[in-house]
Amino acid sequence: MKQERIALSTGVTLNVATAGDPDGKPVILLHGFPESHRTWRGLAPLLDEFRLIMPDQRGFGASDKPDGVSAYTADCLVDDLDALSDALKIPRFALVGHDWGGAVAWAAALRGEPRIERLGIINSPHPLIFQRTLIEDPEQRMASQYMKLFSQAGMAEAIRRMGFEKFFEKSFAPHVDLSTIPDDERSTYVEQWSAEGAMEAMLNWYRAGRMVVPAPEERAQRPDWIDRDFPRMKLPIHIVWGMRDPALLPCQLEGLDELAANHQITRVEDAGHFIPWEKPEAVADALKPFLAAAEL
Template sequence: MESKRIALSTGVSLNVAMAGAADGKPVILLHGFPESHRTWRKLAPLLGEFQLVMPDLRGFAGSDKPQNLDAYRTDVLVADLLALADAMEIERFALVGHDWGGAVAWAATLRGGPRIERLAIINSPHPLIFQKSIIDDEAQRAASQYIRSFRETGMEEKIRAMGLDAFFDKSFGAHVDLGSISAEERKAYLEEWGGDGALEGMLAWYRASPILVPAMDEAGEYPAWLMSGVPDVHVPVKILWGMEDKALLPCQLEGLDGLIDDLSIERLEGVGHFAPWEAADKVAAALKPFLAKADL
């Protein structure tokens, strides 16, 4: 991967990694929490025929980290994506999102703009299904209680007090074999998290999100945005789901066919939340034929 900082018309500069073929079909890949463009470190070499654009999203790693919570609202994050495509002179593209990057990818696609040619999602829930499941599904609500913790005032100081090493173990220990992450990779994570404003920027994604997460003993009511519904998706969508995900349960796959015109789902058995590097070969095998169909 080669990286450079790119100033966007939205007022931030992002660190953007690029790989693959300069004349290949453009694919923008959006990472999640608590990662960076390095989410794709094992996947990128397997997708070398495509033009891969992999930004550190605002608030993460080498990109700008605004400290204003409004800087992390959904419309702003979608605007970053489109401004990045403008800055790189990419008119139309395929979009791949994991975790929070998937949330941006869903939001951008739901808006129906013509620039997104097809969408691939890796363990990132459709917002309507996610919100309903947090209210109605006891197991998913329990699995989502960490969001309430991340929204607490002073959580960044609590993380610093426990130590970034301990936070690393808590972040990944429930999802992957910690021994599978090299000392070099661990060091890279800790360096990214230790940057000025890094924890604040990452946690802002949770604090600015409109997703409502009631406590386990609360009744829970649907928020107004859910009651008004969301648009259907009219571009082809490929869902890859690590079925061992402890935070986002398989109930997130239920009902998608009623919201998406052209949907395919591939369940990755024995794979957890961090599928892009935990099982890069399986993810690449599923993505390559889907992305190759892009009419760009």
């Protein structure tokens, strides 16, 4: 991967990794928490016929880390995506997102961004289904309590006191065999998290989020918007899901017919949440023909 810092019209400078064929169909890939463009380290070589653009999103990796929760709202994050395509002069592209990157991808598509030709989603729930299940599904509600924890004041300092090595273990051990992560990758995570303001910026994604996560036994007030008419997306969508994900349960794949007119789902039974680097071959097998069909 090549890397360069690109100043955007939104006022932030993002570190952007690129790989693949510079003349190939452009694909922008958005990582999630608590990662960076390194999310795609195993997948990128398997998609080398495409022009791969992999930013560290604001607050992560070597990108700018603006202060304040308001700098991490969905609108700000989607605006960065639009500004990045402007800076790179990409009129149309396919968009792939994992975890929080998938949340940005869903938000961009729902906003009607005209440059997005198709959408690849990896273990990241549609916002309407996610909010409904947080209210209605006790198991999903319990699995999502970490979101409330990450939103609490003082959490960044608590993680620093814990130590980033311990945070690494707590972040990944429930999802993947830690022995499969090379030592140099572990060191990269710790180095990036140790940067000034990094943990605060990363956690601001949770603080700026609008999902209501009730306590396990709470009688939750139902947000009005989840029972209103919701736009049915016509964009081609391919969802790849590691079925062993303990944080985002299989209920996230239910009800998509009413929300996405042109979608397909690939379930990977022997993978968890971090499937892009746990099972990159399975992700590539699913996404490669889908991305190749893009009319770009």
